[in-house]
Amino acid sequence: MDDIALRAERVSKVFGQSRVLDDVSFELRRGEVLCLAGENGCGKSTLIKILNGVYTPEAGAAFSFGNADAVSRITPHDARALGIHVIWQDLALFPHLSVAENIVFDDYVASPFRPLSRRAARHEAREVIERLGVPLDPDARVEDLSIARRQLVAICRVLRAGARIVFMDEPTASLTRNEVQTLLEITRSLSAQGISIVFVSHRLAEVLAVCQRVTVLRNGALVGTYPTEGMTQTRLSQLMTGRELTLTPRHAACSGEPVLELRHLSRTGEFEDVSLTLHRGEILGLTGLLGAGRTELAHVLFGMNRPTTGELRKNGKPLKMRSNRDAIRNGIAYVSEDRLHLGLVQNQSINMNTAVTVLDELEQPRGFLAPRRLRELTAEWIRRLGTKVSDAELAVSSLSGGNQQRIVLAKWLATKPDVLILDCPTVGVDVGAKAGIFEIIRQLADEGMSIILISDEAGEIWMNSDRVVVLKAGRVSRELAPNATTEASLEEIINA
């Protein structure tokens, strides 16, 4: 257990003027699950890329594997020979190919002109799948699989390639709770087979559940490596951010007038008989397992789908919407979960992304877009939300996850909504930025905005809501006040 699979010492990396990694040491034991933790931009990805041979470190670094002599850098070729693999968050699979073909794809690259046998490919794939003990059909096409299954395909692929060290980048970001459990079990079984795993995740609870040790980076420097035994989430986020995150539970009693009323709202196959009232200045936590109808309900409230039966009232008047344009006109905004694909146009500028919802207003009065007003609008929102932006003309993809999330928020706040629906606003956002986003949300509520906060993390719902509604199989199963419960019992109610 104690022999070292990989040791890296004095690793530094400079990009232009900035020192992204500064004298970091890293040690991975054989068969261990180690967490690499830190906020976005702390140098995690750079370190992974150096260990994987993508980047060359500055002179002075030393890498050693087991008993072999130390080398000053790892080439991509070394990385493959040593069985170092990275499963990136986007998985890098081939959606149109079958599971089996995805698993054996590296053969295609290694020996492109050897005639193939589909049966052999299927057989080999099945072998790996059985070794991992997962329910995968080798003939299924990857595009038809859920994200969780695709992840298993990616794991099978590195296993077959003879992986001995696997880096997993945010593997749980888009999984449901049960799928996360399955993944954690698989991670454990891989480690029992002697494979070392480096787990990168912003979900600290998972980190503490599955990892033996955690290596924390902050601003490119090593903070330290700690055993997870005895480590708490609070302590870990302190190590990562370098500051005390003292967010107190909200639990404000709310007495504002009703803004949005749902009366016996149903949509066939999605949710049934949902009655709710959202008050002015209230944060309503909407939770439940994935598939309980949370997002589906949000889509109806945002006018993208029509309810089958039931009534929706806004400020006391009945509200019928034919599309989300009507919703926007009525002061309802919806920030979707899939920030990367649906929330932002990644290769467009920060300016354009912020202004896209209000372009027609910016075109007033003459019907031409006023670039100066557009820039002012963006600057205003960047300032108000505390977004870190060096140049608003840059593509939005240049921002970190937390800052991207702020731009999505800004884009919807620019429509001046009085109801804001946030669907899992902190997915893929690191601890420090999470706290920042909740600060903004609370402030908006204090200013009188009504907010529906959708999340499956009991902790953040409990911490930030005035009232919590739990959906189960499309129905409201519980409505409760956070101060009448604890985080742990809320967690139990969600999973019950």
Place this chain on the structure above:
Amino acid sequence: MRKLHLGTEGVLAAIIVALCLVLGLTTDTFLTTQNLFDLLNNQSVNMIFAAGLVVVLIAGGIDISFAVAASVVQYVVMTLLMDHMGGGNWLLGIVLSMAVGSLLGLVNAFLIHRFRIVSIIVTIGTFNLYFGLLMVFTGGVSIYDVPDWLYYSVPLIDLPASRGSATLYLPVAVMVVMSLATGFILTRTGFGRAIYGFGSSPEAARRSGVRVGMIHAFAYGWLGLCAGVAGLMQAHIVQEVVPNALIGQELPILAAVVLGGATLGGGRGSVTGALLGVLLLAVVQNGLNLLGVTPYAFRMIVGFIILAAITCSNLDKLLPRRTISQEARS
């Protein structure tokens, strides 16, 4: 993967069979060996084009320059053969056509790969460039003086028929060989699967170490090679070389290949599908002719078939995912 291919191809084959039965019942000329053989003889050129084009589509690209490239090949090869080689022979003709054709295809591949230009723009460019050069250098004059070996048709199968005989000619055999070769590369070699992989997810392919330059070079080069062969066969069939004989063929062939299950997004398609797509459109045209429908209606009907087919093939995807597509605004 396999299932879907059987799906698209199976459906196409079923439609073709059904159409043939209907035409066999409504006309007394359709289901004759003679007519069916002629259908194949006439479509072999388009089918060779289609077999090449499907490779480019699978790799996620598009090429509209291949038909004029074939015309260029015809001119270059005929001029070389007649002026410098004393006429040559079949072997020389085919080898030269393949060489010139793949060279023209490689120009596309080079521009697309080296300068990262979108394939449709590059091939619109080379489409105009090739055709312009052809017209400038030939002055639009046709070549009637072709080598003897090319002039005389080569019958392969000769069956007695009600009127004269039903004959299958050489281009059909060439089409079969080219299709089998393309199909073999695409489905039975790792390189072929890597082309599917690249079309499916270029970034994933790049990270897996796929040599992107090779994929581009092969896809466009192979289409060029097929276009060269198709050009030679077309010249063989009509026994002359006319500079604007093939221009305008690119879009119907592209439509046929898309009908056969390939998409402009890449990663999908098969040679069988592409051939069946060409065949379906040919059967429809042939049937309409035999039924005495005005030829002007043909394009209209082809357009309708393409739209209907694409709509149907997307229907199953559209219905359950409706909510997702609407999320795009949020």
